[in-house]
Amino acid sequence: MSLVRVDDVSFGYARDRRILDAVSLDITAGDTIGLVGESGSGKTTLLRLLLGLQRPASGSISFDGTPLDPGNAAFMRSFRRQVQVVFQDPYSSLDPRQTVSSIVAEPLRSLRVPGDHTQMVADALASVGLDRDAARRYPHQFSGGQRQRIAIARAIVPSPKLLLADEAVSALDLTTRTRIVDLLRRLGAGMSLVFVSHDIGVVAALCRRIVILEKGRIVEAGETVAVLANPQHPYTQRLLASVPRLKSKDTSP
Numbered sequence: 001m002s003l004v005r006v007d008d009v010s011f012g013y014a015r016d017r018r019i020l021d022a023v024s025l026d027i028t029a030g031d032t033i034g035l036v037g038e039s040g041s042g043k044t045t046l047l048r049l050l051l052g053l054q055r056p057a058s059g060s061i062s063f064d065g066t067p068l069d070p071g072n073a074a075f076m077r078s079f080r081r082q083v084q085v086v087f088q089d090p091y092s093s094l095d096p097r098q099t100v101s102s103i104v105a106e107p108l109r110s111l112r113v114p115g116d117h118t119q120m121v122a123d124a125l126a127s128v129g130l131d132r133d134a135a136r137r138y139p140h141q142f143s144g145g146q147r148q149r150i151a152i153a154r155a156i157v158p159s160p161k162l163l164l165a166d167e168a169v170s171a172l173d174l175t176t177r178t179r180i181v182d183l184l185r186r187l188g189a190g191m192s193l194v195f196v197s198h199d200i201g202v203v204a205a206l207c208r209r210i211v212i213l214e215k216g217r218i219v220e221a222g223e224t225v226a227v228l229a230n231p232q233h234p235y236t237q238r239l240l241a242s243v244p245r246l247k248s249k250d251t252s253p
């Protein structure tokens with residue numbers, strides 16, 4: 001069964017301008033999906049709908065078989081725990097006045113997750129490769145790559161079923177980017193992942209499936225290897241033609 005089902009969803013921030021147009025997408029448990037498209041094609045907007053931050057103008061989104069509905073408070077609380085997000089900028093996404101431990105524990109507090117929060121934070125930091133000492137320090141004491149590890153720890157600490165990543169490695173240098181992609185690949189074993197990126201090389205390294213968005217419409221979707229080897233839609237062909245060199249394991253920009 002689908003973990004998330006996006007069914008014929010359209011959306012616009014203003015009535016007269018459609019940003020997403022008849023988008024349908026199934027995300028199964030453990031799936032890794034790369035969402036690719038030019039700037040302004042609606043990738044972040046689709047993530048906002050998947051997070052329940054925006055509602056479709058038409059169509060529906062369901063999670064574990066239940067439609068997202070702000071009126072269903074108990075379901076939305078559980079949904080907020082199950083779907084977490086990592087944003088692009090590791091410098092602005094972490095509160096500089098809080099210790100790492102407090103930052104990573106934030107979803108546990110706000111979602112009122114039962115259990116030993118100190119232990120859960122330590123486990124999350126360990127799974128992203130940061131030692132226990134990191135918990136007592138502040139974000140400015142870490143590099144960009146380490147900060148993104150902290151942001152990933154914060155996202156995985158409530159054990160979500162779906163992790164959304166919006167250009168989560170774009171701000172990092174190449175070596176750090178490769179390490180974070182490896183980390184996401186490892187963590188992805190227990191979660192579904194939707195990974196927004198301009199970088200088709202990173203998507204090729206990380207995502208089993210790829211979805212190509214053009215002006216709010218899905219123009220092509222399928223197994224990443226198959227789509228990259230034999231793109232059918234002219235827009236996909238143009239996107240791939242603009243990538244100078246692409247090998248299946250290459251994570252360079």
Ligand SMILES: Nc1ncnc2c1ncn2[C@@H]1O[C@H](COP(=O)(O)OP(=O)(O)OP(=O)(O)O)[C@@H](O)[C@H]1O
Pocket residue numbers: 013014019037038039040041042043044045046
């Ligand atoms: N809060 C908003 N209010 C009005 N329009 C918005 C808002 N957020 C985004 N848009 C518009 O929606 C369109 C899609 O934006 P979106 O951020 O989803 O694209 P994107 O594919 O993620 O782009 P990028 O790769 O540059 O991040 C753009 O034309 C943008 O100007």
